[in-house]
Structure formats: C-alpha cells, structure tokens
Amino acid sequence: MDADGRWQILRLHVQDQVPLAALARHHGLGVRTLERWHARYRVGGLQALGRQPRADAGGHQLPAELITLIEGLGLTRPRPPIAAIHRTVVKVCAGTGWPVPSYGVVRSIIGALDPGMVTLALEGPGSYRDKYELALRRTAERPNAMWQADHTLLDIVLVGADGKPARPWLTVVMDDCSRAICGYTVFFGAPSTMHTALALRQAIWHKTDPRWPMCGIPEVLYVDHGSDFTSDHLARTAVELRIRLIHSAVARPQGRGKVERFFGTVNTELLTALPGHLRRDAERWPVPALGLADLDAVVGVFVLDYNDRIHSELGISPRSAWIADRWLPRTPDSLQALDGLLLTVARSRMVRRDGIHFQGLRYVSPTLAGFVGRPVVIRYDPRDITEIRVFDHDEFICTAIDQDHHGQQISLKEVQAARNARRRELRLGINERIAVVAAHTKEAPARPLPPRTPSRAKLKVYKEDLR
Secondary structure, eight states: OOHHHHHHHHHHHHOOOOOOOHHHHHHTTTTHHHHHHHHHHHOOOOOGSSSSTTTTOOOOOHHHHHHHHHHHHTTTSSOOOOOHHHHHHHHHHHOOOOOOOOHHHHHHHHHHOHHHHHHHHHHHHHHHHHSOOOOOOOSSSTTTSSEEEEEEEEEEEEETTTTSEEEEEEEOOOOOTTTEEEEEEEEEOOHHHEEEEEEEEHSOOOOOOOOOOOOOOOOOEEESTTTTOOOOOHHHHHTTTTTTEOOOOOGGGGHHHHHHHHHHIIIIIGGGGGGOOOTTTOOOOOOOOOOOOHHHHHHHHHHHHHHSSOOOTTTHHHHHHHHHTTTOOOOOOOHHHHHHHHHOOOOOOOOOTTTTTETTEEOGGGGGGTTOOOEEEEEEEETEEEEEEEEETEEEEEEEEEEETTTSSHHHHHHHHHHHHHHHHHHHHHHHHHHHHHSSSSSOOOOOOOOOOOOOOOOOTTTOOOO
C-alpha cells in the first residue's frame, strides 16, 4: 500500500478522531501497524507514510568480481533462467572460495541492471534505439517549410475493381508546421510513384473548395525509403520544383510521427463508423459495402473537418495555423506545367489519321492534324482518362479528348475492370457451349478453358505504361 492509501485510512483518526482500534477492525489491520503509521506521520508528514527502504538494501557483502559475473550471466544472449544462473554461480563459488549467494540475491542483482543495458544486450541495437535513444523530432517553423508524405493500409474492406473484397491504401501529404493535410489519395494495390504523384498534385495545386486553402510548393519533402519515394522521377521533379528531398533513416519511423498519428486518427475515428471496418481481432473479413469512390468522398469530408478542428499541440486548427499571417505560397506557373512533372508519362504513341489510340479509346483534337504519322508523348490522369495531354519533344501541343465518353469520368481502373469482365463473360460462354457439345456427342469432351487468374500487376515507373 502506498502513502496515499495509508493516509486515507489514517486520516479518519487524525481528522475525525476515530479510534485506531476501530480502524484496525474495519480494515483488517493490526493496531500496532496503525500506531507505527501514526508515529511516522507525526514526525515526517505524508511523505513518511511511504515505504521505507531497507537499511541493508544493496549490501550483498559479495566480492565485486562475483557481482560482475552474475551481471554478465544476466546479459548473456539468450538469457538463461535465473535458476540456471544461480547453479552456475554456486559452482564458480565452490572453486574460488567466494561466499555462495542465495537465489534471491542473484535475482535482485540481475533485476537491478540498467534496463537500457539489458535491452541492448538481449534485443540488439535496433530495439534499444527505438526504446531508449533520444529521437530528433523535426519541426518546421513556418507553413510549407516542410511537408511529410507517407502511405498506410486502411482497416476497411471495400468492393474492389473486380467486384471482390479488397483493402485500400491511403497516401497523405501533411504540412509539418500546421499539421494541415494538403493532399491525399486512396487507391487499391501497392503504393507506387503514380499514387505519390497524384497526392502531390492535389497538395500543390489550388483546390476548388475555399475551406481547403492549402497549396503551394514546399521547401522540403520528408519521406521514407519506399521505392516510390526514391524513384528517379520524383528526384527529378524535386529538382525542377526546387524541393529539397529528405529521406528518413531506414527502419526509423520516429521522424514521421505526425503523419503516423493522423493515420491512427483515420483508422480509429473515421473507419470504425463505416461499413466494412476491419477489426484487428477479426478472424475473417467483413462483407464490403462501399466502393473506392465512396471512401474517397468520405475521406475528403474528414480531411476538411480535421483541418478545421483544434489541434491539441497547436491550440488552434491546422487551417488557421497554415493561413497564419496571410502569406503567399510559391506555386507552379500552370496546372499543365505541374502535370508535365508529376503525371505518368506514357510510352511514345503514333498519331494516326483517326487520332491517338490508347487503352482501347481514341483521342482526337484538331491540332493533331499537323502531327499525323509522327510519334508523340502523352500524359494523363489515371483517375480520368477521357482526355490526355499531348507533347512533342517535351513541348505541350494540345489536349486530346475521347469523344465517345466526353462529359463523363472514366478511370483507368474502370477500363481494365470492364475488359476483364468481358473476357470472363466470353470464357463462360465458351465453356457452356463445350459442355453442350460433350453431352450430345460420343467424343471426349474438350477441356473447358480454365478461368484466367489475373496476374499481379507489376509496379510501373513513370515512363512505363500499360500496352
């Protein structure tokens, strides 16, 4: 029992004159015990009611070399049980004439070792660094001085592009000074350079919603060592935009704690209230009810709310902290110039007489009339491929439009899903007809076409694209 607990009992005697004998009976304590507590309180006050250290504590009366031996055995990796260490010490003492310590003394010596020393010896430098080393926390002094970017796998199951359950990823770009979320993107599949580019594009360019004023080019972009963050294209983009790219130490996420905390807020506050939320202790996935577009809209609303709520460390909202003294951010000259740096660069395409063919769509523009038969480079937004931007030797020519779907938004994922669904439909029709043939002929039935298992898409870099 600590000093506060003893005082709660003793104060009834000190303040209310309840007899010690009555308190002893009520609490199941000895009268002599309460008398000792009372005497200590009268001499030293509340502090004297705490546990008093033993006078012989730490005084093992053992040779220093023997204590060092016991400590060394306790730091052996893997550490033997205390009983095994005690048996080893007994054998050593028998041969050296040292006094034999008891099991309790051996255990107390090992228990008194520096926890940092024990962690370093038994768990290695990585665990010691994460638990005991002083972490340098980067803090920007003004908005857009430094942004952090990172990905996380969300605790929710959605309806995937192929109709099957899938877990989405979230990429976030956060301003370090104000904690404001400047841009984000949600997607299926592993993080890639494309997803990073889309989040940065949204973060840098002006938003249409006046409640989301965050924009501009940061001075520093702080990221980890993921393949998308270490790509040559992101490095070149950083040079073109005059952004200093800084990578955190390998396997040391402490420097990205601010964006990691935001991810935790999304998982605990937002996703727990959505259908399809995946609990950590769940044995199986829940039935998905939302699609990627639904989650994108919900996350967008949550980001606006997060930017407007009071931050516990700042005392004001991230939006107010970012606006600060109405400063002007550094921005690109145009959205086309920004897209030229960030959006995926496809392989060279040939301009045909009827336009540019890409992903089963046909793009036309009057400007292309002067480029028939010539190769060009196209750039596009994978979230909306109803239009592409055409370049000739890095010079912007025009925006070509797919006239069959003009006015609609068609994503690259939707096109791929439609093609896969049509292929599955054709395979099913073939197998049905083969089964009918086998039922009405004596010939051995032809082997049905096996359902095609979609291969895992390879991670593409900026200058690669789907053929």
